[in-house]
Amino acid sequence: MSAVLAFKPVPRTIYMSKAEAPSGARKFEVTCSSCNLRELCLPGALAAEDMARAENLVYARRRVKRGEALFQAGAEFNAVYAIRSGFFKTGLVDGEGREQVTGFFMGGELIGMDGIGTGTYHGSAIALEDSEVCILPYTLIEEMAREVPALQRHLHAVLAREIVRDHGVMMLLGSMRAEERLATFLINLSKRFVRRGYSASDFHLRMTREEIGSYLGLKLETVSRLFSKFQDEELIEVEQKHVRILDIAGLERVLAGK
């Protein structure tokens, strides 16, 4: 359908991990314990001793330029990725060509878990800005999860958290009206930015109206109209991709059905 979402396989240069992370440099660069996203990430929430071992999970890093795929649906699965910086969307295309954005992901969040079990990624992940990810090879994760119970537990928690997140999206898509969906989306983004030390009320949308629409089960025109409406109601200020939330309580009131 639309090439805009770009979830379909396209020929592109694959950034080899080796290129970014020469074996010599790696050990010094890759230190989860000093990463400021440590609290949010997979190796996070581990005791100091475990953390030291968990650092070996990160095989290397990889840079992904805006518009590029970190992985494509159907590609061979062998690693999960932790976002170190940047912003991604994940999504899939079905047999009839329908596209669906399944999520937006930022620093400290893990993507690629949909590949576990089948050996191929089920969906695609595309960078919405120049990004960098830590590569966590699945065989390493498996191994270490056996040896470090805290990591095992944490891994399960991360997988379960994704399931819970998905159920939230189902609620959004299945039971909310358009306004409620967009309000939920903005509140959710705001919360996630805050946890990362950014402003709760003032941020830059990395995705297009079409991508927001796909995620929320709406058309891009509807998303645009709703932004204008929220602006008229003085809940937010929008100028292109820049959003400023003026009245969080007001947005929450939208959720409560006015």
Added chain:
Amino acid sequence: MSAVLAFKPVPRTIYMSKAEAPSGARKFEVTCSSCNLRELCLPGALAAEDMARAENLVYARRRVKRGEALFQAGAEFNAVYAIRSGFFKTGLVDGEGREQVTGFFMGGELIGMDGIGTGTYHGSAIALEDSEVCILPYTLIEEMAREVPALQRHLHAVLAREIVRDHGVMMLLGSMRAEERLATFLINLSKRFVRRGYSASDFHLRMTREEIGSYLGLKLETVSRLFSKFQDEELIEVEQKHVRILDIAGLERVLAGK
């Protein structure tokens, strides 16, 4: 909102596992290796020697009567359940009282994984007919996953499969029209019944139109109308909860946008 979906906490008798499975009897009764759902279940797909160990995963069984909750949202998490017989719906209620059915589950399928990580179940599971489940205590799963790599891998696969399933539902809710949703639903049910040795074309719906509607993001009247429409088009025959698929290819054509 509606008491119909019954996802809200209600006082009810909890069936104690001990009552169903006196410690003496248990060992003889609970044998995954002879269970006919073994292929689909968690201990499934393990080599004979691993299977013997994995059987210890099943702490006990529990019967759940139609209409009863296997677990409620917010209840303390300590086990995952494998459905041995019967039929369940899972769902949740948000802060505003919106209800969303997140899935329907049948023999051999696992539910309750949304409780991993947080210590409490995120959603509820309610039996749509008298059912029996195997109780897999999470601490046991953790332990054995460390010792039996095949089980570890299988567990991850089950969790990932749930994520993939959820993404499919997002696609359904976000990108499909009402007819396409119902056709997808029927085709999916049909496939799952076949794998369990039931007819692909002739089955009994355990859920109400309202529950189907909630799952598909539609109102019950719309679901009812669509059933009638499909019947008029000679794709199916419906009489109350009994469905007979007359033209699977026709249903698949509905998905393809006619």
Added chain:
DNA sequence: CGACCTTTTGAACGTATTCAACCGATGTGG
């Protein structure tokens, strides 16, 4: 600077919802 992509807004339209009435099935208590 020019081509293309993204966003906005209007007007007409269509799909699914809402409200309402009715029927049949199911289950309970007298």
Added chain:
DNA sequence: CCACATCGGTTGAATACGTTCAAAAGGTCG
């Protein structure tokens, strides 16, 4: 065991919400 109440399902008519089609303006990038 039947009567009656309740629940689940169907269908019609009016309505509403979000979509579609269209045009134009504003950004962005090579």
